[in-house]
Amino acid sequence: MQSGTQAIPGTGGGVAAADALFGTAALAGVELGFARNAEIFGEDEDNDFVYQVVSGLVRTSKILCDGRRQIGAFHFPGDLFGLETGARHWCSAEAVSPCRILMVRRSALQRAAESDTRVAARLLAVTMNELQRSQAHGLLLVRSAQERVAAFLLEMAARTGRRQAIDLPMSRQDIADYLGLTIETVSRTITQLTEAAAIELVATRRIVLRDVPALAGLNA
């Protein structure tokens, strides 16, 4: 069972911002469905669209020269992704769970931003938020395995809106690649947090946060 992935209702803020973005400008977007692990766009492909998650979960990642994969971000319903300046994509995007994705032509969005100040302002705000998220993610990568996993769980709880039980749509490999760890270390750390009674492993992909202050105490 990996239900719940499509049921994630979005976090409100993101959806509202994006709605204002696309809605106000009356931008025609194409909505497409993607199967689990399907590629939405690939590295070095033409950068012609901006994307919004309607439902499901998306990861953006890059393959390192040694074959390892680094996941830069998970994108939840309402989130925009593919926000880049270059003519070609710098990273790739795949569906973690079955997704519905809204695609808007970059040129159309640009025109909309030129004619509607609110669209431009929204787009800038969304980009700045993404910048801050990226910087926060960078901070994570220099911390201990326990701190990374704890922060990840709290982030997922915050993003899915759940206070207690979180359903993780992504595999341990995805988590490891997001946190810059190996799957073994992620697994071991989850075991440790369980033994420390900070969390409870209901199922492999369903985790209950038992001691949120303890988890938060591991953070900066």
Place this chain on the structure above:
Amino acid sequence: MQSGTQAIPGTGGGVAAADALFGTAALAGVELGFARNAEIFGEDEDNDFVYQVVSGLVRTSKILCDGRRQIGAFHFPGDLFGLETGARHWCSAEAVSPCRILMVRRSALQRAAESDTRVAARLLAVTMNELQRSQAHGLLLVRSAQERVAAFLLEMAARTGRRQAIDLPMSRQDIADYLGLTIETVSRTITQLTEAAAIELVATRRIVLRDVPALAGLNA
């Protein structure tokens, strides 16, 4: 001698973009000088300005709960910084070398962006570039010490425009905090790269890149 810090001419692209940003809109900015290690803004302070480096080098950083410091970015002449959405600053900014900084009121910039589409577009482009830089930095943090230091040296060479000799305006501690390493590891790695004839340590803060392909070969 830590000369060269004020002589860095900017990288062209950054300066041009920023000039268009501030110039076109006829934005009145205040230019201020900051001594070495002076704080330009602090974490949690009011986020009322956007800043541009005129000369010198700026670092933006955050202090972790365990006392360690993580540097998110170095900002060179022409670069904008302080691009955040929140009402308060999320990180702090300090002068690595003596700096001249142009400060523009966020509200004024926002008004300029509303009246001039080109300003809005420039601001968005600059923010997206910063996002990509931040993501690239995140990638660095999951690599080996050698790869991080090599990438750092190449980045500095690219930013300062020098092909061969780089003058590093920042201390080993700054480098370590930027790369998520300790000063000892940075020092040892520089020694290793010297022994491998990839670089040459002319002075502690002056490094000549002897084998750029070898250094680049360590990257993704």
Place this chain on the structure above:
DNA sequence: CGATTTGTTGACTCTAATCAAGCGTAGTGG
């Protein structure tokens, strides 16, 4: 010139990676 900060080097420790095996849960087909 001494004093102080900054950088290098060495010895040792410890965390997370690696290599390898075993478990559990679908999913498949007889």
Place this chain on the structure above:
DNA sequence: CCACTACGCTTGATTAGAGTCAACAAATCG
């Protein structure tokens, strides 16, 4: 329905790489 398989996850043993602690050298400054 039950092997059988395949995959994702966990656990164990060992290793490698960076951190820590400590001493020393070198540059900078008054």
